[in-house]
Amino acid sequence: MAQNVLxxxxxxxxxxxxxxxxxDQEETLTxxxxxxxxxxxxxxxxxxxxxxxxxxxxxxxxxxxxxxxFLGTLYSGNFYCPLDSQMPESRIRAILxxxxxxxxxxxxxxxxxxxxxxxxAAVICWEDIPGTxxxxxxLAARMxxxxxxxxxxxxxxSGSTGVPKGVVVSHHVITNxxxxxxxxxxxxxxxxxxxxxxxxxxxxxxxLYGAIYFGAxxxxxxxxxxxxxxxxxxxxxxKKISTFLWVPSAMSIVAALKTFRELRPAFLNLVxxxxxxxxxxxxxxxxEHLPDARFANLYGPTETFVCxxxxxxxxxxxxxxxxxxxxxxxxxxxxxDENGQPAAKGATGELCLAGSCLATGYYNNPEKTExxxxxxxxxxxxxxxIYRTGDLVRENEDGDLIYLSRRxxxxxxxxxxxxxxxxxxxxxxxxxxxxxxxxxxxxxKRIVLYYDGKEMDKKELRERISSKVPDYMVPGKYVYLPVxxxxxxxxxxxxxxxxxx
Amino acid sequence: xxxxxxxxxxxxxxxxxxxxxxxxxxxxxxxxxxxxxISELDDEFEIDISVGDVVPENFDSVEAIWALVxxxxx
Numbered sequence: 344m345a346q347n348v349l350x351x352x353x354x355x356x357x358x359x360x361x362x363x364x365x366x367d368q369e370e371t372l373t374x375x376x377x378x379x380x381x382x383x384x385x386x387x388x389x390x391x392x393x394x395x396x397x398x399x400x401x402x403x404x405x406x407x408x409x410x411x412x413f414l415g416t417l418y419s420g421n422f423y424c425p426l427d428s429q430m431p432e433s434r435i436r437a438i439l440x441x442x443x444x445x446x447x448x449x450x451x452x453x454x455x456x457x458x459x460x461x462x463x464a465a466v467i468c469w470e471d472i473p474g475t476x477x478x479x480x481x482l483a484a485r486m487x488x489x490x491x492x493x494x495x496x497x498x499x500x501s502g503s504t505g506v507p508k509g510v511v512v513s514h515h516v517i518t519n520x521x522x523x524x525x526x527x528x529x530x531x532x533x534x535x536x537x538x539x540x541x542x543x544x545x546x547x548x549x550x551l552y553g554a555i556y557f558g559a560x561x562x563x564x565x566x567x568x569x570x571x572x573x574x575x576x577x578x579x580x581x582k583k584i585s586t587f588l589w590v591p592s593a594m595s596i597v598a599a600l601k602t603f604r605e606l607r608p609a610f611l612n613l614v615x616x617x618x619x620x621x622x623x624x625x626x627x628x629x630x631e632h633l634p635d636a637r638f639a640n641l642y643g644p645t646e647t648f649v650c651x652x653x654x655x656x657x658x659x660x661x662x663x664x665x666x667x668x669x670x671x672x673x674x675x676x677x678x679x680d681e682n683g684q685p686a687a688k689g690a691t692g693e694l695c696l697a698g699s700c701l702a703t704g705y706y707n708n709p710e711k712t713e714x715x716x717x718x719x720x721x722x723x724x725x726x727x728x729i730y731r732t733g734d735l736v737r738e739n740e741d742g743d744l745i746y747l748s749r750r751x752x753x754x755x756x757x758x759x760x761x762x763x764x765x766x767x768x769x770x771x772x773x774x775x776x777x778x779x780x781x782x783x784x785x786x787x788k789r790i791v792l793y794y795d796g797k798e799m800d801k802k803e804l805r806e807r808i809s810s811k812v813p814d815y816m817v818p819g820k821y822v823y824l825p826v827x828x829x830x831x832x833x834x835x836x837x838x839x840x841x842x843x844x
Numbered sequence: 845x846x847x848x849x850x851x852x853x854x855x856x857x858x859x860x861x862x863x864x865x866x867x868x869x870x871x872x873x874x875x876x877x878x879x880x881x882i883s884e885l886d887d888e889f890e891i892d893i894s895v896g897d898v899v900p901e902n903f904d905s906v907e908a909i910w911a912l913v914x915x916x917x918x
Contacts, residue, residue, distance in 0.1 A: 570874060595879075825884070827876075
């Protein structure tokens with residue numbers, strides 16, 4: 344197995360030097376150019392610092408130059424922390440405080456802003472890289488100090504206390520995933536990955552290293568196109584996009600507006616979703632119109648990258664939730680009950696994961712790390728760490744995992760243990776409802792259903808939900824909003840709704 | 845046109861829409877907003893906007909949206 348993901352870049356640059364590796368609205372870069380610019384970047388970093396395995400912040404707009412800078416940090420023996428120039432300044436400052444990065448990579452357009460919060464860090468601009476000589480001996484020396492267990496990136500997720508947590512992921516996690524991808528789907532250098540996710544969101548890690556692994560192309564889809572589905576499909580056809588991994592919200596508008604009446608994606612053969620629950624009615628639309636494409640539902644918190652996958656068959660019962668499937672290679676999944684013991688077959692419990700998917704932990708935060716990366720209570724004496732996802736799952740008859748809800752969304756109401764996700768699934772089956780979320784109002788002891796789509800008569804809505812869930816699960820209040828709030832990653836913002844409760 | 849401004853302000857409460865242009869470039873019209881805007885326009889004006897008309901040119905300003913609605917009403 345590869346020690347360092349750069350081995351894949353070296354391989355693809357040798358096999359396909361003149362193939363386009365990355366493309367955005369402004370430019371394209373071939374594998375030869377990517378390798379050369381990344382090695383120059385690595386040399387520039389290595390001349391400034393003697394450190395290895397330290398975080399290097401990359402502060403950019405979303406573009407392919409950022410990708411080269413990510414790879415450059417790896418050539419210097421360090422790892423990267425992507426920051427987006429659109430992030431709120433308070434969040435940028437909070438992250439910089441945690442990383443204490445010695446070096447910040449950016450471009451001229453942002454160097455002014457970066458100098459304001461650089462706090463003594465060296466700033467290297469993209470525009471300086473072409474004039475920087477590559478130092479192969481220096482790079483080789485630094486990279487020889489990096490093992491497969493050393494960090495590849497640190498990505499920040501929101502912490503419950505408001506201080507962002509940096510999840511550190513090692514080379515071996517991504518290498519293991521790529522080998523699973525290779526064994527599971529027959530992709531090659533002709534694949535074109537259509538990127539949707541922000542570069543600070545780990546879904547984009549799939550696009551970046553998936554393309555590099557196969558010597559294929561990653562195309563950044565202009566974010567504005569996700570509001571205009573016909574233009575989106577036109578773009579996908581123009582760029583011959585053959586595969587993508589998107590958050591489900593990104594495909595919902597395509598289905599909701601029945602886009603494929605006008606135009607269908609002509610080159611798509613592998614469609615994957617991750618990051619939130621897959622709304623079945625929209626997925627069905629895609630599957631019906633792309634009968635030759637394969638569809639997969641992937642699952643994985645940032646702390647475990649992609650750890651389970653379900654390959655859709657099209658035979659799943661209508662209206663049911665799509666499973667999150669089974670662990671990918673070298674990953675073990677345990678379902679533990681409230682006492683940390685293995686749950687009975689088919690019973691609900693917390694999903695815990697072990698094996699080659701696990702993050703190293705939270706950067707500079709041993710307390711938080713120890714709270715969720717723990718010894719397996721189900722197997723006494725097992726030295727291996729498991730990650731407690733906080734997600735409730737159960738196994739179906741076929742041995743596939745079904746995601747139910749966050750553990751935090753499991754409530755006790757009128758003496759019953761209720762998973763709010765189950766009520767949401769019932770509400771999603773109502774055609775007038777586009778998106779919905781249930782929140783428990785602790786003060787008034789009632790379940791509140793927030794929804795968008797078409798405003799419905801409360802009595803009728805109540806009756807329709809009553810027909811699907813037991814009485815004690817029927818929400819006590821219904822709130823129609825023109826648009827449910829979404830966070831930066833495109834997921835429904837539960838916190839904002841709960842705060843306004 | 846006032847009705848369109850009212851609908852937009854309801855969907856994106858923090859923004860001013862009177863006389864507004866450049867909605868697409870400003871990133872105001874996230875996909876979820878477009879989706880809701882279309883269903884509101886369909887309901888309010890009893891029209892059925894086709895996905896072929898859901899293109900940036902028709903949504904870049906309040907006037908462009910109004911022109912789109914009038915096209916369907918005409």
